[in-house]
Each structure stands twice: as C-alpha cells, then as structure tokens.
Amino acid sequence: MTSVDDLTRIAGLRGTDDFRGGDVGADALLQDGRRLWLFGDTLRGGQAGPTYVRNSMLVADDRCLRAVLPKSGGALIPDRAGSGDNPVGHWPMSPDRNGTPFAASVDAMDMIRGDQIAAERLTDWRKLAQGLHARYRVDGFGEAVRFVTAIGEGGDDLGHHPRVRIGEGVVDLEVVSQDAVYRDEDGSQLHGIEWVTQRDVDLARRITQIATELGLTADPAGVSEVELGLDVTDSAKVAPVWAALLTGDAQSQGRGTPGDEIRDADVRVPNLWFGEVDPEGGAGQRFQLEVYVAPEEVEGRIAAAVAAGGEVVDDSQAPGLTVIADPEGNRGVLCADMSAAPA
Numbered sequence: 001m002t003s004v005d006d007l008t009r010i011a012g013l014r015g016t017d018d019f020r021g022g023d024v025g026a027d028a029l030l031q032d033g034r035r036l037w038l039f040g041d042t043l044r045g046g047q048a049g050p051t052y053v054r055n056s057m058l059v060a061d062d063r064c065l066r067a068v069l070p071k072s073g074g075a076l077i078p079d080r081a082g083s084g085d086n087p088v089g090h091w092p093m094s095p096d097r098n099g100t101p102f103a104a105s106v107d108a109m110d111m112i113r114g115d116q117i118a119a120e121r122l123t124d125w126r127k128l129a130q131g132l133h134a135r136y137r138v139d140g141f142g143e144a145v146r147f148v149t150a151i152g153e154g155g156d157d158l159g160h161h162p163r164v165r166i167g168e169g170v171v172d173l174e175v176v177s178q179d180a181v182y183r184d185e186d187g188s189q190l191h192g193i194e195w196v197t198q199r200d201v202d203l204a205r206r207i208t209q210i211a212t213e214l215g216l217t218a219d220p221a222g223v224s225e226v227e228l229g230l231d232v233t234d235s236a237k238v239a240p241v242w243a244a245l246l247t248g249d250a251q252s253q254g255r256g257t258p259g260d261e262i263r264d265a266d267v268r269v270p271n272l273w274f275g276e277v278d279p280e281g282g283a284g285q286r287f288q289l290e291v292y293v294a295p296e297e298v299e300g301r302i303a304a305a306v307a308a309g310g311e312v313v314d315d316s317q318a319p320g321l322t323v324i325a326d327p328e329g330n331r332g333v334l335c336a337d338m339s340a341a342p343a
Contacts, residue, residue: 194256
C-alpha cells in the first residue's frame with residue numbers, strides 16, 4: 001500500500017467475502033527529529049461483519065517509545081496475545097527498523113503516587129511539587145562539574161536526564177517526566193502530565209550511587225521549590241497573556257498539565273497556576289505564593305517565619321499545608337508532600 005487510493009480500496013473490501021482482517025500504518029518525521037507512527041488497528045471480520053477495533057498513535061525517538069492511548073484506555077496494538085492480566089501484546093516486540101532497541105516501555109510512563117515514592121526509600125531525594133529534588137554539597141565548581149559530567153553519562157545509559165543547577169558549594173537536581181500517564185480510579189487517562197515516573201526513580205537512584213562513589217554528601221532538607229497562583233474568573237482567557245509575559249512561549253500554557261497552568265520548558269520562572277473564583281465574590285489576595293520544602297524542614301521554617309514577625313493563620317491542613325501571614329496580612333503557603341517522605 002503506497003497511497004490513499006490503496007487504503008480506500010482496501011477499506012472497501014470490508015463486508016465482502018474477500019475480507020479477513022488487516023492493519024493500516026503510516027509514519028511521518030516530525031520537525032524535532034522524532035517519528036510519529038499512526039496505526040489503524042485492526043480491521044477484523046466476524047459473524048456481525050468487519051469491525052474497526054482501535055486507533056493507536058506512537059511517538060518514537062532514538063531512546064524511548066511514547067504512546068497516545070484512546071480515551072477508553074486499553075492496549076496499543078493487539079497483534080499478539082499476552083498472558084495473565086495482560087492478554088494483549090504491545091508493539092513493538094523487537095527493535096525498530098534501524099536496529100535501535102527502545103529503552104523504555106509504555107508501562108514505565110505511568111505516574112507514581114506519593115506512597116509508591118516513599119516505598120522506594122530514596123533517602124537523598126524529596127518530592128516537591130511535580131518532581132523529585134536533591135541537593136549535594138560539593139567542594140568548589142570543579143567538583144560540581146565532575147559530578148554533573150558523571151550524571152550525564154549515567155543519564156545517557158538510562159535515556160533520561162535531570163534538571164541541574166550549580167550554586168555556591170551545591171548542585172541542585174530535579175528529576176521529572178514530561179509525559180507521565182495519569183490513570184484515574186474510573187480507568188480514564190490523561191497524557192503528557194509532568195510528574196514522577198519509574199524512570200525518574202531509576203535515575204534518582206543512579207545519581208545517588210554516583211554521589212556516593214564521588215564521596216559527596218546529600219542535603220535533602222536544603223531543597224525548595226516556589227510556585228505562584230493567581231485567582232481568576234476565566235483562566236482560558238487570561239492564561240495566554242501570562243504565558244507571553246512570563247515565558248514568551250504560547251506553548252507554556254498547559255504544558256505538563258490538563259489545565260491552563262503556565263510552565264516554562266526551561267524552568268526560568270516559577271510555575272503559575274490559576275484558581276477559579278466567583279466573579280461576584282469579594283476582592284481578596286489575587287496572587288498566591290507556595291513554598292515547597294522537605295517534610296523535615298516544615299517545623300523549623302514555620303518557627304523562623306513566626307520569629308521574624310509572621311503569624312500562622314491556617315494550619316487546618318498542616319503539616320502538608322500551612323498558611324502564614326506577614327505583619328501587613330500578605331499570605332504565603334508552606335507546602336510539604338508528606339505522603340512521599342522516605343519511610
């Protein structure tokens with residue numbers, strides 16, 4: 001099959017005695033070098049006549065396979081039977097046509113929840129906002145560069161790399177996946193969520209191993225992340241303005257989230273999320289400030305803020321969320337993911 005006319009002719013066989021079944025596939029090279037595969041899976045005959053079973057779409061680069069699954073969930077390409085709880089085979093079963101094995105499976109892209117992260121016992125790492133964070137103490141810039149170089153080589157082996165910031169005597173790291181799959185309790189799925197997956201856990205563990213080999217010390221209590229919130233009545237209307245102002249990139253609206261949140265691909269600015277408010281409601285504090293810290297840091301951070309003149313105005317969800325106000329009434333929220341704290 002080499003043309004749309006061929007496809008039309010084959011599809012026209014449906015419902016005839018000549019038809020038994022078939023798969024339709026096409027691929028295209030994307031501008032960023034990845035390859036998009038589109039499958040019409042599978043045209044099959046039966047007592048009730050031929051049935052169009054499912055569409056599937058895959059995106060591949062030289063290291064990893066990612067899938068866009070139907071809203072109904074289900075498998076990718078049911079071309080070979082599996083076993084047990086997974087009776088459907090997953091394509092590809094072998095290296096791609098260039099002989100390059102795929103380094104990650106579709107299942108590895110599922111997001112990992114807090115209790116699962118805690119069970120991994122990543123003692124050097126803390127879950128802040130969407131990702132896993134670590135801080136390592138280094139003796140000067142040269143040692144920092146050697147550490148980062150080793151991390152790069154380890155990341156090459158895994159097909160995944162962290163975000164890195166070198167500061168005075170420290171290397172700060174974040175590992176997070178841009179395309180995690182979120183599965184709701186009812187089986188529905190969201191794709192392209194920025195969150196922790198198994199490959200992030202694997203990379204974090206590898207980085208810890210590298211740090212140990214280099215004799216570096218972790219400072220998990222030193223990690224921190226800031227996010228901004230803005231109360232609005234229509235996030236879809238205002239988000240494009242904030243995407244342009246904060247990042248200059250319209251694609252930052254909704255990146256890694258099902259909503260309109262602004263997330264810069266290069267992490268130059270904090271994430272900006274939107275809180276929906278009643279247009280008839282009274283005026284309040286429009287901007288919100290969230291500070292994420294390690295769970296063991298919460299008590300000391302609150303004490304320091306109070307000692308500096310602040311006041312705890314809402315601790316109903318503490319220690320996960322604590323609202324603190326300054327002497328003029330401006331509020332910030334101290335956040336900690338208690339569910340993901342190492343056991």
